[in-house]
Amino acid sequence: EIVLTQSPDFQSVTPKEKVTITCRASQSIGSSLHWYQQKPDQSPKLLIKYASQSFSGVPSRFSGSGSGTDFTLTINSLEAEDAATYYCHQSSSLPQTFGQGTRLEIK
Amino acid sequence: EVQLVESGGVVVQPGGSLRLSCAASGFTFDDYTMHWVRQAPGKGLEWVSLISWDGGSTYYADSVKGRFTISRDNSKNSLYLQMNSLRTEDTALYYCAKDGEMATIWGFPNSWGQGTLVTVSS
Numbered sequence: 607e608i609v610l611t612q613s614p615d616f617q618s619v620t621p622k623e624k625v626t627i628t629c630r631a632s633q634s635i636g637s638s639l640h641w642y643q644q645k646p647d648q649s650p651k652l653l654i655k656y657a658s659q660s661f662s663g664v665p666s667r668f669s670g671s672g673s674g675t676d677f678t679l680t681i682n683s684l685e686a687e688d689a690a691t692y693y694c695h696q697s698s699s700l701p702q703t704f705g706q707g708t709r710l711e712i713k
Numbered sequence: 714e715v716q717l718v719e720s721g722g723v724v725v726q727p728g729g730s731l732r733l734s735c736a737a738s739g740f741t742f743d744d745y746t747m748h749w750v751r752q753a754p755g756k757g758l759e760w761v762s763l764i765s766w767d768g769g770s771t772y773y774a775d776s777v778k779g780r781f782t783i784s785r786d787n788s789k790n791s792l793y794l795q796m797n798s799l800r801t802e803d804t805a806l807y808y809c810a811k812d813g814e815m816a817t818i819w820g821f822p823n824s825w826g827q828g829t830l831v832t833v834s835s
Contacts, residue, residue, distance in 0.1 A: 638821075642758075649828065650822075
């Protein structure tokens with residue numbers, strides 16, 4: 607099973623800041639890495655697919671990069687509505703797996 | 714618009730059984746792999762299982778293998794999860810999710826339902 611490790615687990619940030627969340631895979635997964643946003647009491651929503659492809663309707667301040675074992679989700683000019691938990695997810699190998707999540711708090 | 718509506722979540726005793734259902738609409742159901750993903754209270758997401766678009770392939774997380782069975786009825790646009798030998802650690806909100814790619818098991822969940830809560834407790 608591929609283990610995904612996100613960092614940090616928690617981050618408190620101010621609006622308009624730039625945020626970077628990383629996800630490291632325990633073995634190479636190519637570009638089969640996807641990012642989700644989950645707000646409290648809501649279902650997860652897809653932000654980025656295949657490491658860097660923005661999903662339809664997602665604001666342009668969200669971007670992804672990386673390949674192999676190291677991946678990054680970047681949020682430029684953070685907005686208050688971005689307070690959420692962010693998860694990476696791999697579909698390269700079965701069973702599919704998620705990272706443990708990164709909770710973003712807006713100051 | 715894709716709609717996924719889960720049902721069947723209840724309180725059940727350890728060792729018991731339960732069947733979850735997911736009614737799908739707004740897309741061609743038999744073109745897509747479907748997933749179950751769960752989230753224990755206050756915890757992160759855990760992928761549980763997938764079934765291919767034609768029902769011919771199924772895969773499970775190690776934590777549920779041998780106890781849970783995923784199935785689908787394409788004539789009814791419905792997905793199911795039969796859960797046996799339930800444990801307290803199976804307590805979670807169970808999400809049904811549609812895959813983002815057609816006719817492949819190598820895609821990813823891209824549309825999610827609202828979830829149905831399963832509580833395993835004596």
